[in-house]
Amino acid sequence: MGVGRRMKKQGPPPPLDESRVSALKKRKAGVIDDSARGKKRKASGEIKVPTPANPAYNHTTNSGLKHVTKGKFANGFGNAHKGRKGGQGVRMADAVMSGALQDESESESESQNDDAAGFLGGGKEEVSTDDDAADLLGGGEEAMSTDDDAADLLGRGEEEDAGLLGGEEEGTSEDDGLGDEFLGSGSSVYDSDPQHEKARFSEDENESDAEEKLTAANIVGLSRRLDEEQEEDAAEAQLELEEAALQTNIDGDRLNVLDDEDENTGPASRIAPDLQLLRSRITDTIRILDDFSKLSEPGRSRAEYTAQFIKDVCLYYGYSSYLAEKLFNLFTPREAFAFFEANESPRPVVIRTNTIRTHRRELAQSLINRGVTLEPVGKWSKVGLQVFESQVPLGATPEYLAGQYIIMAASSFLPVMALAPQEHERILDMAAAPGGKTTYIAALMKNTGSIFANDTNKGRTKALIGNIHRLGVKNTVVCNYDAREFPRVIGGFDRVLLDAPCSGTGVIAKDPSVKTNKTEKDFMQLPHLQKQLLLCAIDSVDHTSKTGGYIVYSTCSVSIEENEQVVQYALKKRPNVKLVETGLTFGIDGFVSYMGKEFDPKMKTTKRFYPHAYNVDGFFVSKFKKTGPSPNMSTKEGTADGARNGESLSTADRTPIATDNEDEEQPFGGFDDSEDERYMEKARRNRLRRKGIDPKTVNGKEKANDHAKSLEKEGSTNGTAVKGSSSKVATTGLNGLKPSKAKASANAGPRVKAPTVGAE
Ligand SMILES: C[S@@+](CC[C@H](N)C(=O)[O-])C[C@H]1O[C@@H](n2cnc3c(N)ncnc32)[C@H](O)[C@@H]1O
Numbered sequence: 129m130g131v132g133r134r135m136k137k138q139g140p141p142p143p144l145d146e147s148r149v150s151a152l153k154k155r156k157a158g159v160i161d162d163s164a165r166g167k168k169r170k171a172s173g174e175i176k177v178p179t180p181a182n183p184a185y186n187h188t189t190n191s192g193l194k195h196v197t198k199g200k201f202a203n204g205f206g207n208a209h210k211g212r213k214g215g216q217g218v219r220m221a222d223a224v225m226s227g228a229l230q231d232e233s234e235s236e237s238e239s240q241n242d243d244a245a246g247f248l249g250g251g252k253e254e255v256s257t258d259d260d261a262a263d264l265l266g267g268g269e270e271a272m273s274t275d276d277d278a279a280d281l282l283g284r285g286e287e288e289d290a291g292l293l294g295g296e297e298e299g300t301s302e303d304d305g306l307g308d309e310f311l312g313s314g315s316s317v318y319d320s321d322p323q324h325e326k327a328r329f330s331e332d333e334n335e336s337d338a339e340e341k342l343t344a345a346n347i348v349g350l351s352r353r354l355d356e357e358q359e360e361d362a363a364e365a366q367l368e369l370e371e372a373a374l375q376t377n378i379d380g381d382r383l384n385v386l387d388d389e390d391e392n393t394g395p396a397s398r399i400a401p402d403l404q405l406l407r408s409r410i411t412d413t414i415r416i417l418d419d420f421s422k423l424s425e426p427g428r429s430r431a432e433y434t435a436q437f438i439k440d441v442c443l444y445y446g447y448s449s450y451l452a453e454k455l456f457n458l459f460t461p462r463e464a465f466a467f468f469e470a471n472e473s474p475r476p477v478v479i480r481t482n483t484i485r486t487h488r489r490e491l492a493q494s495l496i497n498r499g500v501t502l503e504p505v506g507k508w509s510k511v512g513l514q515v516f517e518s519q520v521p522l523g524a525t526p527e528y529l530a531g532q533y534i535i536m537a538a539s540s541f542l543p544v545m546a547l548a549p550q551e552h553e554r555i556l557d558m559a560a561a562p563g564g565k566t567t568y569i570a571a572l573m574k575n576t577g578s579i580f581a582n583d584t585n586k587g588r589t590k591a592l593i594g595n596i597h598r599l600g601v602k603n604t605v606v607c608n609y610d611a612r613e614f615p616r617v618i619g620g621f622d623r624v625l626l627d628a629p630c631s632g633t634g635v636i637a638k639d640p641s642v643k644t645n646k647t648e649k650d651f652m653q654l655p656h657l658q659k660q661l662l663l664c665a666i667d668s669v670d671h672t673s674k675t676g677g678y679i680v681y682s683t684c685s686v687s688i689e690e691n692e693q694v695v696q697y698a699l700k701k702r703p704n705v706k707l708v709e710t711g712l713t714f715g716i717d718g719f720v721s722y723m724g725k726e727f728d729p730k731m732k733t734t735k736r737f738y739p740h741a742y743n744v745d746g747f748f749v750s751k752f753k754k755t756g757p758s759p760n761m762s763t764k765e766g767t768a769d770g771a772r773n774g775e776s777l778s779t780a781d782r783t784p785i786a787t788d789n790e791d792e793e794q795p796f797g798g799f800d801d802s803e804d805e806r807y808m809e810k811a812r813r814n815r816l817r818r819k820g821i822d823p824k825t826v827n828g829k830e831k832a833n834d835h836a837k838s839l840e841k842e843g844s845t846n847g848t849a850v851k852g853s854s855s856k857v858a859t860t861g862l863n864g865l866k867p868s869k870a871k872a873s874a875n876a877g878p879r880v881k882a883p884t885v886g887a888e
Pocket residue numbers: 291294295300301303310311312313314540558559560561562563564565566582583584585588609610611612627628629630
């Protein structure tokens with residue numbers, strides 16, 4: 129099929145086969161129970177879903193809780209899908225066209241602030257495309273989360289699994305004794321610095337016509353499916369109304385939802401709780417908490433209802449009470465409910481066009497020809513495509529194998545967009561595996577400059593290397609340090625991305641084990657590590673960088689401890705940084721105060737993303753600008769943040785926070801001292817030749833001295849590249865340090881430009 133169909137030129141493919149649609153619907157019917165339950169309350173009129181006081185929640189609530197459970201983004205395109213009966217195709221086309229036109233205009237400036245409104249308002253009507261392409265892409269197998277199913281069904285290889293799952297499953301982050309949970313998370317827009325805007329790499333400018341056609345190609349099939357779904361919805365709603373007539377809680381009545389102390393008959397007290405009753409009580413409790421004076425029982429306190437709500441949430445959704453309470457505290461009760469609901473359904477399957485290899489329009493056309501139904505992910509990205517359904521495993525198409533795209537969560541675009549890497553810069557990705565973000569950075573840099581992609585977990589760096597090779601990235605050095613070794617390993621970067629290991633409370637839909645396996649200890653240990661890493665990230669940046677001087681800190685967690693508190697800590701410890709706008713056109717402002725704690729007022733520049741608000745993984749993105757040298761980095765020899773004097777660097781509190789369990793068993797693509805030696809030796813000879821010295825005349829001791837001196841010189845000349853030192857990716861530690869467990873070395877600090885890695 130591949131070649132023949134691929135060769136077909138532009139023009140819409142035939143509408144989607146009806147049989148595909150029905151297959152989809154059948155599968156959907158099997159998994160939609162929860163959302164149906166959600167609809168029920170809505171249809172019965174018992175839930176007043178929209179809460180004008182809470183704009184974030186409104187994104188989802190107008191669509192009813194049902195919409196957030198579906199695999200569709202809460203964005204402008206979602207809007208276009210609403211009320212599509214009859215005119216659906218046209219509306220979608222309009223939406224896509226306007227999106228494409230917007231793209232065009234944005235090509236000059238990617239400051240898409242005006243898009244924000246559309247995006248923010250768009251959560252109301254998502255299409256019920258359903259529980260995801262994940263199912264549709266091949267159906268789930270075995271007892272995995274739906275996303276995991278999707279991963280399999282997408283036919284991905286090892287490294288891609290890691291990519292799709294935000295890097296969660298491959299290996300664990302054994303460091304610090306922190307487990308898989310660290311591996312979550314999986315990321316544009318522009319830099320707050322306007323001079324950078326134009327330099328952004330977008331291949332999709334002036335493509336509005338093409339995109340319109342492209343989308344039209346999908347419309348017929350999609351709109352038919354959507355019409356059918358709407359009919360189904362109407363039938364369900366009718367049924368629910370009938371059922372609701374049996375219920376006694378009439379709007380305005382005081383509701384009796386609290387468990388009586390001596391009574392063991394409530395839904396929560398049963399061995400096998402009646403989920404429907406439980407859910408009904410949850411929604412009733414929310415109503416009461418929303419309108420406490422009117423609906424609560426006399427003599428009952430708000431705390432009692434809150435406790436009841438949390439207890440029911442634990443039973444209904446399977447959270448530990450510790451985590452349920454922690455998450456509950458982030459939101460209004462109604463929004464908390466929406467959050468818990470959203471965690472019960474997978475996020476949409478998204479692919480990122482690898483602009484090193486292709487253009488989004490061409491990629492989309494190729495995939496459409498293969499039977500993939502897709503759409504641009506939203507106006508906010510020029511490279512993302514949301515996949516609704518596919519007849520082929522997305523992880524095994526010729527386009528995939530040719531590195532034209534990578535499967536990655538939409539939220540994972542965001543930190544990279546905030547980082548806004550520029551061509552020819554030097555970038556550090558501190559916790560990079562499996563490399564969704566690294567490879568995006570490389571694409572935005574058009575394969576110029578250099579990226580140091582580091583990860584402490586050797587096993588996971590395999591996936592990173594795999595992705596780097598497949599996607600044709602050539603400006604990246606993979607290294608394997610505990611990132612707290614930076615900047616002693618190397619510093620002086622223009623920008624640093626710290627996509628930190630975290631608890632994964634933003635990706636519960638992907639990894640439901642988070643519901644029960646995160647304890648108070650995790651929320652102490654993780655922030656401790658994150659704080660250490662963030663200080664190291666800051667210290668690794670060259671504040672004198674002409675184009676940069678930025679640090680982006682992100683997590684796929686929604687907890688305050690791992691986000692605002694970490695940022696606040698960094699602001700306190702490093703007065704030489706300030707928070708700046710992320711440039712992201714959507715997202716909810718970070719907390720400036722929380723439970724009596726006040727944060728820096730600029731904390732509002734940080735952005736939070738929630739599954740129920742935007743139908744993306746929960747995420748946090750913050751951006752700092754470094755304005756001066758780090759306090760204790762000034763040495764006699766200078767103040768370069770390139771860590772010229774390793775000993776003088778005290779970057780962070782290094783109190784051990786857990787056992788270091790590094791996986792020594794997993795040999796990593798051959799980190800090998802003798803192999804390293806060969807490359808180092810070759811580099812040394814080349815360097816000497818460039819200086820006009822015959823390498824053969826230099827004996828062993830002089831070799832070492834020369835090596836150290838030249839490194840030092842290069843460092844002091846502010847990052848002059850060590851040219852010609854061809855290093856094999858992942859086979860060498862930087863500057864000859866042992867890649868694993870490298871000891872900080874005074875000589876290791878100089879700003880040595882990364883040798884370009886031939887990835888393919
Ligand atoms: C959220 S994941 C990174 C995902 C990656 N940025 C991407 O987009 O594919 C967090 C990563 O941090 C790594 N990690 C954990 N502790 C680390 C440390 N001390 N130094 C460097 N990396 C660490 C984990 O191995 C894991 O790969």
